[in-house]
Every structure is written in structure tokens, then in C-alpha cells.
Amino acid sequence: MNLKPLKFGTVTIDFPVVLAPMAGYTDAAFRSICKENGAGACYTEVTSAEGIRRDSLKTFQLLKVSELDHPIAGHIFGKSVEAMVEASQYIEQLGCFDWIDLNCGCPVKKVVRRGAGAALMKEPEEIGEIVRAVKKAVSLPVSVKTRIGFSPSFPDHLTIAKIVEDAGADMIAVHGRYACNFHGGPADWEKLGEIKRALKIPVIGNGGVVTPEEAVEMVRVSGVDGVMIGRGAVGNPWLFDQIKNPSLPAPSLGKRRETIETHLLRLVELTTATAAGRSRKVGFEPEPAACLHFRPHLAQYIKGLRGRRDLLQQLNAMRDVKTVMNAVDKVMEQNQ
Numbered sequence: 399m400n401l402k403p404l405k406f407g408t409v410t411i412d413f414p415v416v417l418a419p420m421a422g423y424t425d426a427a428f429r430s431i432c433k434e435n436g437a438g439a440c441y442t443e444v445t446s447a448e449g450i451r452r453d454s455l456k457t458f459q460l461l462k463v464s465e466l467d468h469p470i471a472g473h474i475f476g477k478s479v480e481a482m483v484e485a486s487q488y489i490e491q492l493g494c495f496d497w498i499d500l501n502c503g504c505p506v507k508k509v510v511r512r513g514a515g516a517a518l519m520k521e522p523e524e525i526g527e528i529v530r531a532v533k534k535a536v537s538l539p540v541s542v543k544t545r546i547g548f549s550p551s552f553p554d555h556l557t558i559a560k561i562v563e564d565a566g567a568d569m570i571a572v573h574g575r576y577a578c579n580f581h582g583g584p585a586d587w588e589k590l591g592e593i594k595r596a597l598k599i600p601v602i603g604n605g606g607v608v609t610p611e612e613a614v615e616m617v618r619v620s621g622v623d624g625v626m627i628g629r630g631a632v633g634n635p636w637l638f639d640q641i642k643n644p645s646l647p648a649p650s651l652g653k654r655r656e657t658i659e660t661h662l663l664r665l666v667e668l669t670t671a672t673a674a675g676r677s678r679k680v681g682f683e684p685e686p687a688a689c690l691h692f693r694p695h696l697a698q699y700i701k702g703l704r705g706r707r708d709l710l711q712q713l714n715a716m717r718d719v720k721t722v723m724n725a726v727d728k729v730m731e732q733n734q
């Protein structure tokens with residue numbers, strides 16, 4: 399697909415088709431798999447600015463990055479300007495992030511109740527205040543991930559986007575759905591186009607891309623500078639390379655198996671490192687925990703294959719890599 403490298407501040411994304419932040423999914427293990435398969439950049443899972451302030455161990459684990467991740471954004475949410483500034487300074491000090499991304503679109507109740515995430519879109523001036531303060535406090539580039547609005551009756555997409563730009567953000571990624579619709583229904587790529595035409599900073603479009611054709615269509619309709627992919631990459635990390643090179647064949651069963659195993663082994667490694675940092679180790683075994691965490695990924699990796707239903711029925715009882723991979727092999731054999 400014809401997309402130019404996307405530049406903002408000190409960041410260059412050579413191939414601007416990027417992995418969306420997804421809590422519970424886009425840990426370092428999955429990010430590395432997507433990066434190896436062509437994703438141009440990625441974000442951490444959403445991390446609480448207040449958590450960083452409180453010294454929460456869980457929060458710091460969300461900020462673990464690997465060499466494969468770059469360029470990568472530290473993606474944070476919060477309501478107070480002070481917490482967002484402190485968290486951004488902390489992320490900058492870590493020295494392993496390429497930019498800072500501010501979440502202004504998460505519709506999850508516990509986030510919105512605190513006035514953070516998507517709730518900020520109801521008072522877009524607050525987004526402006528946060529962006530201005532964070533920009534002043536750090537030297538890393540700063541972006542915002544937002545939506546086309548909280549609901550159709552709240553300040554419109556152009557108002558929010560202009561506030562973000564005027565406050566000094568270096569880039570904006572917009573999910574083309576209202577927060578009140580969570581992740582359902584079609585994304586509005588026309589509105590992404592209106593935002594693109596109204597702003598000078600780069601705009602990444604997000605929402606509803608699960609095939610290479612849809613990535614091309616989003617860019618055609620909206621003219622955005624980059625495409626962000628969330629659920630379409632789960633179980634299909636090859637999508638990035640397929641967008642880059644549409645003549646690539648679908649991955650073979652052997653390739654799928656290899657990716658599943660690599661992903662699961664990296665998750666075990668990550669979970670083991672996480673466990674090593676815990677003060678309370680009672681009842682926490684890394685390999686079973688990684689196998690449980692891997693379930694939604696595996697369900698997507700084997701989508702459309704014969705034998706999937708049987709595997710999914712036994713999945714909850716599978717607590718080690720060998721058992722999971724034996725079950726995967728059985729599925730692959732049925733589809734030779």
C-alpha cells in the first residue's frame with residue numbers, strides 16, 4: 399500500500415500501519431510478534447498515570463518494552479493534569495520510549511467514572527490543558543488517541559481534534575466510533591477524512607480494518623497518514639505484511655503453528671519475568687498463567703480451522719505449553 403513514512407517530532411514510522419493499544423492483549427509478547435510481521439509501530443497497554451504516581455508494580459510491568467517494540471509509545475490515561483505530567487516525565491526518564499500517547503477515548507466504566515479516557519471528550523478543553531502541560535514538561539513527542547466524540551450529542555470531532563492540535567500535540571490517532579458505541583458498529587471513515595483535512599499534524603485513522611483491502615479503503619476515503627489496527631491483528635499478525643505487500647500468500651498451517659508457539663513461549667518468558675518482580679509469589683505460576691492469558695489469542699489464531707471447537711472446549715484446562723501445542727498440532731493435522 400502506498401503510504402509515506404510518517405514523521406512527527408523525533409519519530410519516524412517507516413510503514414505507518416500500526417498496532418493499536420489493547421488492554422489485556424498488546425503486551426510485549428504480542429507486540430513483538432506484530433512488529434516481526436510488519437507493524438510499523440506500537441503502543442503499550444493503557445497505563446494509569448495515577449498508578450505510576452502510586453508506584454504500582456502492576457503499572458510498571460505494563461511499561462516493560464523490548465528491543466523489537468520500537469518505535470513505541472508509552473500510552474497513559476488519567477484525569478488530573480499533574481498526574482499526567484508526572485507520568486509522562488517518568489516515561490521519558492525510563493529512556494526506552496519513542497513518544498508519549500495520551501488516552502482520551504477509553505469508554506470503560508471504571509475509567510470514565512474517574513473523568514478520564516473518553517470522559518475527557520465531554521470537556522475537550524481539559525484535553526487541551528493536559529496536552530499543553532505534558533508538552534511543556536517533556537521533550538519526547540506527544541500524541542493523543544481519541545475518538546470522533548463521546549456521543550453524537552457532544553462536542554464534535556473537529557472541535558476535539560482542533561483543541562488537540564492547538565495545544566501542541568505532535569500527532570493524533572482517531573478511532574472512528576463514538577465512545578458510547580464502544581467497539582461496535584461501523585467506523586466512520588468520512589469523519590476521519592474531515593479531521594485529516596482540518597489539521598496540519600499527522601492523523602492516524604483507526605477502526606474497522608481487518609483486511610488489506612479495508613486498509614486501502616480507509617486511506618482512500620479519509621486520506622489519513624497512517625492506519626491503526628486493533629482486533630484485526632489478534633490471531634492475524636500477518637495482516638501488517640499483507641497490507642505492505644498484497645501479493646503475499648496467506649500464512650501456511652506450518653507458519654501459523656510456528657507463530658502460535660513463538661507467541662506463547664514469549665508470553666511465558668514475560669510472565670516469568672513479571673513473577674520474578676512480585677513480592678507475593680503465592681499461587682502464581684508463570685506457565686499456567688501465560689497459558690490462560692493466551693486463550694483469546696489462540697481462539698483467534700485457529701479461527702476457521704476444523705477442530706477449533708473441540709480445542710476451545712478443553713482450553714481452560716490447558717496449563718502448560720506442551721499440552722497447548724499438542725492440541726494445536728491436532729487441529730493442524732485435521733486441516734492438512
Ligand SMILES: Cc1cc2nc3c(=O)[nH]c(=O)nc-3n(C[C@H](O)[C@H](O)[C@H](O)COP(=O)(O)O)c2cc1C
Binds near residue numbers: 418501607626627
Ligand atoms: C480488548 C480491547 C482493549 C482495548 N484497550 C485499549 C486501550 O488500552 N487504549 C486505547 O486507547 N484503546 C483501547 N482499545 C481500542 C483499540 O485501540 C481500537 O481503538 C479499537 O479496537 C478499534 O480498532 P479496531 O476496529 O481495529 O479493533 C481496546 C480495544 C479492545 C477490543
